[in-house]
Amino acid sequence: MAGSTFWLVVLLGMFGSLLGFILNHFLPLMLLRLNGSLPPKGSFGWPILGQTLAFLKPHPSNSLGAFLQHHCSRYGKVFKSHLFLSPTIVSCDQELNYFILQNEGKLFECSYPKPIHGILGKSSMLVAVADTHKRLRNVAVSLVTITKSKPEFLSDIEATTISMLHSWKDKSQVIFCEEARKFTFNVIVKQVLGLTPDEPQTTRILEDFLTFMRGLISLPLYIPGTPYARAVKARRRISSTVKAIIEERRRQAAETSTNSSRSKRSDFLEILMDVVILI
Incomplete structure (x- = not known):
């Protein structure tokens, strides 16, 4: 009986984790649509992994890389994606990037994806605010x-x-x-x-x-x-x-x-x- 309870708890934990990852992948997009706000064009890719592997693929330093080139040509310079386990808006637009940097600390907050905090540390200058x-x-x-x-x-x-x-x-x-x-x-x-x-x-x-x-x-x-x-x-x-x-x-x-x-x-x-x- 005790063994059955243990495996039931394990299965429920695995199911809950999987459900959490799936909701993390699709829920932000669903909430935006319910609120009448549509994000830029793009794709979230695979559940959980998103498009992180394609984004991290090595490329020459004098090029944008296949990932950004493909997405910019298909969706435009601003597109949605799913990177580092988080829904992401990627901007390759020079004017928009300049606007964001000029309004850092006002309209925008500089930060890294949450999983990166585990490597850098909670009080790293790169993630601290x-x-x-x-x-x-x-x-x-x-x-x-x-x-x-x-x-x-x-x-x-x-x-x-x-x-x-x-x-x-x-x-x-x-x-x-x-x-x-x-x-x-x-x-x-x-x-x-x-x-x-x-x-x-x-x-x-x-x-x-x-x-x-x-x-x-x-x-x-x-x-x-x-x-x-x-x-x-x-x-x-x-x-x-x-x-x-x-x-x-x-x-x-x-x-x-x-x-x-x-x-x-x-x-x-x-x-x-x-x-x-x-x-």
Whole structure:
């Protein structure tokens, strides 16, 4: 009897989830029609998946890609779709996009699809709004200002550049986008965490960062083994690693006897601690 009840609950849960996905796919369109408002032309594609897979299909950076080209030629520059598990209005119209950007925070609110929040984190500057976004932006601006004012800023970038160029000597082929990503990452890690590319922590963070980037543009289904699920876990590991580094720096700062060293780390640490608390 208990076993039958368990499977009944499982079946009801699966049925409820499936019904929820179907309603999420079709209900917005039905409500718009009932209210007498018709969305732009377009297609929602498959239930649950929508048109996300076609949208994420790689294409040359100097083109719109097959998905946008096909939909723009068929439905116009503004069309409806279903992307990242959410009904979506896609705009390729320059004037409309300019109007939206000019009225951000007034008529429109900048945001990412909800499934992307799982990767970026609830308090990421890319998804945060209102006071939280303002605070994160102030932290980022302060961090950039302090970093650029450091005397060793340019010398660190030069050293990173020379090191990366030397690493290309024995390579028959260099993938520029990956190397550019590594260069940017190494500069940020050096300036923010004080880690060099040769340190084990840097390697671990880089691996998690690359996993994170691959999952950021993937189908947002949290199923173990998928790029999305791996990206969510990678972001958590990065957050834990950064927190551990900050705690270690704070402990070292407390043990430092010279006021100059303590002051230098205190300003830098204060910014990082604000970010960690928000995460």
